[in-house]
Amino acid sequence: MLERLNRWLDVRLGHRRWWGAWRARTLPASPSWWLTSGSLVFWLLVIEVATGLLLMASYSPSLATAWPSVSYIERTAAGSFLRGVHYYTAQALIVALLVHLIRVVACGIFRAPRELIWVTGLLSLPLVLTWAMTGNPLSGSQQGLAQVAVEAQIVGSTPGVGPTLSRLLLGGEDVGHLTLVRLYFLHVAVVPLAAAALLALHISQVLRHGLAPRENNQQPSAPVPYWPYQSVRNMTVLALVVGIIALLAWRYGAPLGAPADPDLPHHPRPEWYFRALFELRRHFTGEQELIATLLIPTAVLLIFLTFPLWDGLFGRRTASLLRTSTLLAGLAGWGWLTGMSYHRDLYDGEYQASRKQDRIWAERARALAARGVPPTGPAELLRNDPQTQGPLLFARHCATCHPWLDKHGQGLAASEASAPNLYGFGSRQWIEGLLDPERIASDHYFGRTAFAEGEMVSAVQELAAGLEGDELSARRKQLRLAAEALAAEARPPEAPPEARRAAAGRVLIAGELGCTGCHRFHSEGELGTAPDLTGYGSRSWLVAFISDPRHDRFYGERNDRMPAFAPGPDDARNLLSQRELALLADWLISQQAAPSDTPRPTPAAAPQLTSR
């Protein structure tokens, strides 16, 4: 039955003839592991196309949608795995292609009439690199888009066609929606079509001319069939490589950095396969950079392209030697430059700190994206995140004077520390320290301010003056209760014992401790002499205080050097906008709850940007 169907089909398709010819292929010598490289490249390409097509089902190119759609793909196990396979297969493909080229040179497959096999094979290397280069930025990550921006500038610096090409690539003057659409267009249509054409030519040439006979090798007496003796080797290697890829994809997945946002400081670097060129550029400056970006790569490609001609020029023996040494020199140079570049970054503290920060932001952005991305684009995620913006705003506006350092000295150091350390500001521990007669005048609190010898410091110190033994510990206990009461202003306590202590503290503040002699606290005391303690450390208190510490509700005339960050209602005239104030206050408050287990910003990542 099946046989009859097969015959029916064969009369129409003639497929048996093709299949027969395919099976009748023979090897020039015995089967070899060397020969597996070509089929490996081919099947890796097939995997790339298959996974790429699947990813296309959920991907959407544009600044506003690229990153969200990729993070959406990443949220399912299968999507994340497929993207991982796509990512690692691309790297494997580049390596396999290199190995294949080396093998081809070693076996001399460029000799007449096989020149075109060599030419098409060699040209596929830049093509595959372009394929990877157009794919990387599609995730819309900071790293990816920074790479395109620089690459477009490099393209643009080519004399003549450069600027036009760069505008075509970016779809305008700078990176925007069209950039991603253009890259996508290149990545899924133009480059694959070119690759298919090149591959068709390459394979048809290989089939037409057969595999090259090995040098100095007599033909084996009986030709060895390709199928299955070589095929089984091909599949073994492929299975091995795919196994490694699957393992990597499953264990690590493809990286996804934070969404692109020019406001976040970033150290862009190219992918590993371009590191050599990146390093090469270092050794050229000014107009000479063209030598590194254009002349040297083109020259290298041309030298390799002319391999088939060398036999005629130098004689077979010498040519062979020259080719091998050229290839080895090329590989060594490439490896050396790549190694140098990584080595340099390894010892660059700033770069390492920035990488670490990138990872924190990436993780944060993905966590936030799980709740959904606003239609205005993924950059909003981190822009509206107190956890991300808080340390940045603090570093920029507050850390000139205020340190933000935990007890291990980690955090944000102040450039000219002259104000209280705000680490854990408003928390019970922080206020306890402030109300500690021994600590209030230390550098941690008022030590370096105009208040070092002010009324607050002397009032707190007097509370303990002359007291000893039990009396002193009773007073200390009262102060701790007061601290608990003040901390409760921002975060009402949940547990009944804490609430009871806070209530006792409130009585002390207005009574025995005499705080309301200067401070206002709910219905007690007056404004105008010292900061209002009602709602101390809460969001609205912080926003009002940072907006204008000179206000009557706070320090009034006696304000030290703290600037008013938002004295008026008009954002454009203020140092901090209402949005930024809210972010900063929210971050400071989030630190009260658990001052210790928050990600510590690294000083190197301290940005210097505001937007107005």
Added chain:
Amino acid sequence: MQQMQRRGFLQWLTGLLGAAVCSVVGLPGVKYLLESLGRGRRTARVVQRVARLADLTPGRPLLVAVTARKQDAWTEYAQHVVGRVWLVKSGGDGGVQAFTAVCPHLGCTIQAGADGKTFVCPCHRAAFDAQGRRLPSSATGQENHAPRDMDALACRVVQDEQTGEAWVEVTLEQFVPGLRHKVARG
């Protein structure tokens, strides 16, 4: 003879018709792709108040953003950051200088150096002193890739009509990176 002529003519005609059909897609195709060359041009110049003079500290450069209406292909942003500017207040006469944060090398965003006073570009480590001048390679031990100094922008101090406060106003422009001389992009 006649047969040959007729045959040649038909060949020629087929070719011509084929070319006509191709041009129906090909010509607009090329035009369509090239259209992006003229599209999405930047707002040429933006004049904007970016900071109060009082907010600047001598010796501590401040990075500020310039915003303007911006069209990105099919999206319109009413307020979008179109450029970043470093402001430097000098200690002596209190004068202010402004530099675009776009690196003259390949256009990355220049950041403040570790000392907070000088400038460095994170991409290829071009380093500039507090006045935006290129630091010689000998000073940093690294090749300086900047082909020219940081691009200065026109900037002046203006008085606010309502409050009388002094503000720094800059004129944002774009320059072609990679050249030895500053050439405005337009």
